[in-house]
Amino acid sequence: MTVTTPENREFDVVIIGAGAAGLMCAAVAGARGRRVLLLDSANKVGKKILMSGGGRCNFTNMHSTSDNFISANPHFAKSALSRYTPWDFIALVEKHGVPYHEKKLGQLFCDRSSKDIVRLLLDECDAMGVQVLTHSPASNIQLGAPLSQAASRSPHRLQTPRFSVSCESLVIASGGYSIPTLGSTGFGFDFARSLGIPVLPTRAGLVPVTLEPKQLRKLQGLAGVSVDTVTAASGAAFRENILFTHKGLSGPAILQASSYWQPGEALEIDLFPGLDLAEHIHTMQHQRPKLELKNLLGEQLTKRVAQRWCDLWLESKPLEQLGKDDIQRVVSACKPWKVWPAGTEGYRTAEVTLGGVDTNALSSKTMEARNHPGLYFIGEVVDVTGHLGGHNFQWAWASGQAAGERA
Template sequence: MIHYDVVVLGAGAAGMMAAIEAGKRGRSVLVVDHAKFAGEKIRISGGGRCNFTNIHATIDKGRDRFLSENPRFALSALSRYTPEMFIAMVQRHGISFHEKTLGQLFCDGPATQINTMLLGEMRQAGVTLVLETSVEQVSKEETGFALQLSTSSVTCDSLVVATGGKSIPKMGASSLGYQLAAQFGLRLTETRPALVPLTFETGALERLKELSGIATDAIVRHGKTAFEEALLFTHRGLSGPAILQISSYWREGDAISVDLLPNQDAAETLRAARKANPKVQVQTVLGSVLPKKLAQLLGEELNLPGMIGDFSDKKLAVVEAILKNWTLKPVGSEGYRTAEVTLGGVDTRDLDAKTMAARAVPGLFFIGEVVDVTGWLGGYNFQWAWSSGWAAGQAA
């Protein structure tokens, strides 16, 4: 039976980072993954360009951008391994990148460059990687852990669980991490799909079907939370960055509101149209500021016939309300099939924020998506993977 100082379960972003850092400390490290290739979610991320971090994923600006039962839990790791530190690694490997919007950094070339970089760093650190290998059993021993793999049996002093969440099952997502947490007595918070498109019931879909494929800038709100980005109508409901962001806060039964004219004074726009073009219908006015099909649907919903020149201020206020506060009620989401991440997971109360170690189980660590820490869209979840992986790698 082969013994390693550290075994990392999961060859994703967090797992590879933890392995690199542990290997740099001279630890013997084995990384195990059931997939055919390492870093599959990295490869498909960012439309194949990998949104590998966000310059705002910091202890200062990132305070409200990570969801958790304890939102402050992530700050320790984020303060010790910052976006600048990962950017330095990317630059050292000669990978060119650009800032897209809102601090999001993307590779200029294919996302596989990040995989190649991480695999190279693992090799340099002396890490052993085994793929297409499943974990059949894990048990605690007096001085560490024993693992029965599909290909062999190994023991280790430290076990790092970086198995990810339930999102995108076609990429090999599994519940192994949650099962191991439960096995060793760690608590779990509720898990649900996050950064995911929202869906409507059949009647609403029928009403909105003509809008499928149309995108428009909007501010989407749920309670006190709002995101200003693109909104996309789909044949199932709503998607686009603004919807993916709000989906992490939305719950079944809740409504969302949409401001279709972000940072514009709708009332002033309507009054100006009434004065300049009094002999046009309100739908025509809407079509001058919105995609035509969306303007047509809103015009039908308003059901306010006549020329805008004849509209009273009270009638204009009704039009303004639908432009600035269009209320929609999704019935669900597309689920883990298309969710970018999983909300919830291993309860942070049972983990040390500095090392990611399980408080009650010496040598056991949980990192990345399996933990109850979920970032905003736009590189935040990758930075959490790098930071939590780095933190565990210093201690495992």
């Protein structure tokens, strides 16, 4: 239910941010009979949901566990994730008759459109009497006095562009810095800092990497080509495709590794995952001795990549002419291919923000701030970041559920 002016400006719960976590929290709190107001500064709710998954929304992952998340405290997310599983959200999707399919690796997408997920969440909110206001940034937030300072805790107060609001519980679900064109500002980080709540350093995650001009020139003409790899950074490795771009490298494997990569480090890209390349060449020398090296490599790397590798680092000649040193050069150029990124494309194209509100300041069961009763942080604003493939949405649902059950 989207309204222009609330019928009542005194609420039990006010949620700032109508993204995935905020919408989920609003529906759950509303189901408890709480009077809920959901505020968003954008012109419509769920913008990140709408653009996700190429417009199909990878809304969860069937295999999602706490192992699929990055946090300074790897145990923090376990409580919420165990109490609201992918199967719980799948049940909600099926309840609303939203058709979906598994793409790969447990990744679930809408058959039709991401709009189905936004509609599902809005319908849940509407059924629970949640009032939703867009074009409504919150300002002048004043937290109520805790019990130690008053006979009963006074309400939180805040200002919208049109009126003042009071509430018993305030939930910050405003997201991070990623994709600022959708309206992300880092509001939640600034608000937490203003209260003395620690915010861990933030950076772009699940983001393409850029290469220096000299390296780009070596790879010129390969933009748009995708190859299967195992890509590793800081000890984390992912079996997925990489994609050559005009600026550097992207694709699922690069996005995954980017969340672990640190400036100055190399990405190690195994271009022949699961294959003993030296042994494979030896075998082919006997079976297909006249085959050119570039054609053998091209069976895995595509003809364009194989040709470029031979032009840059190898010499393409019949396999029967390759000696031990030649084979070692081939292996060294491919297993792994080491790349030193110049940086990343930053928050402009990042799917998530790494870092955020320190989990040590929050209850893992309820998402409530330990030193600020009635204040909650959920979703991307918290220092919990998922891998690619629906895990970040699962954190939104789980953390929203956790706060909604208490706020």
